Amino acid sequence: MANRIILHIDMNSYFASVEQQANPHLRGRPVGVCEHLGGIIIAPSVEAKRLGIKLGTPVWEAVKIFPQIALLHADPDKYRHVTKQFMTILEDYSDDVEQYSIDEAFLDITKYCVGDYNEALLLGLEIKQRLRLSVGEWVSCSIGIGPNKLIAKIAADLDGGAPSFLQREGKGEFLDRICVITPERIPLLYDKLKLTDVPGIGSRLERALNKLGIVSLRELAIYPLSNLLNQFGMWGYVLHSWANFNTTTSPFSPPHEEGMGEVLVPKSFGHAYTVPKVLTRLGDIKKLMFKLSEKVGRRMRKYGARGSVIHYFHSGPSFSLAPGGRGEGEGGYFSKQRKIREFINDGKDIFKVAWGIYCSDLFPSPSPGLGRVAEGRERSNESIKIMGVSVSGLKFSASGGDQDFLFEQYKRPRWLMEVMDQINNKYGEYTITRAGMYNAPQEWAKDTVGFGRMRII
């Protein structure tokens, strides 16, 4: 990473501020945005937060705390509109803008400020000013600047107690912050940050770390990586990187804990997809299965995981029985897993096993050759609306290493997968794919919105 400068911008109390901007009567009052009155507060205003009303507080409890609270239904179109406005401003400063959630973005501003942190600070102030003018005075943001995404995000989150070495401009608690962390100052962060100040480390993970005798971020940074890997699987690697303030390729939070900001070791990797139009042709079924398998494999490799239990399921438009049984009418529900002796993470291998499971159901005997099945049969007896492929029985290694390639049939040139992954990382999913995915419709099994952060709605 050659001296990049990254700016992270995070809108403060976003939905509530946007509502207050739109309606002056709400300004200065505790406001709670919710999906419905029987639910939770999904966005408290700053004033509500001061009273102890948090994201996730049940509406009834918020009313108990402050009966005059202004409760509003979420208005996604309004928030999206404002997001578009501020993203347009950000695009003036970098070609490399990543919208991270509906109210957060990362910008690579290295070029714009010629690698100079003072310039970066001025740029941050300018962005704030432009936001005030175009979005409105009531919608404020926190800005963090640092040499990578993780540090920029930490900088934006640093609270009012930030020590003087951090250049900052504050106007009131948690509002309108800007904080710069230059590379020389990174070591000072160890004195400032608790374990849970690192995005992704929640209280549950903190407890698990405490049990290992790790109570500070500094201790985590020097804890032997191999011990972390033993304890947390591939997340040990991620934790090690975080504690050393390196951005990993991993997201800040893992797939299974949406919105929780916690790290857990995944038990399986899977993808499921609901097709817009029911699939009946074997060729289409095969293509979708291949695409799902490729997705699963790609994610496994990203996390250095291999697995030996492949699970396949599908259901038709009108299934009604419990898993394992056949539904009424066309379609049905089918779900089966197979344990193999090898640990795999190549999409093609995963597909082979999934296809085998599917075929054994379709043509129970004699055991079909994989190739022969598709030929000569235009229609399957199935009509498939939802399909899923997952892999469990996982093993992790930080390097995603080769040591388990014991069987030649599963051995595939690693460089080929790596090159494909690199190209897809750079140019977008499925820029390059194997022939089996050739002409699978674009919209099949597209990536959904990320996790562990405010969802893009």
Ligand SMILES: [Mg+2]
């Ligand atoms: Mg925010």
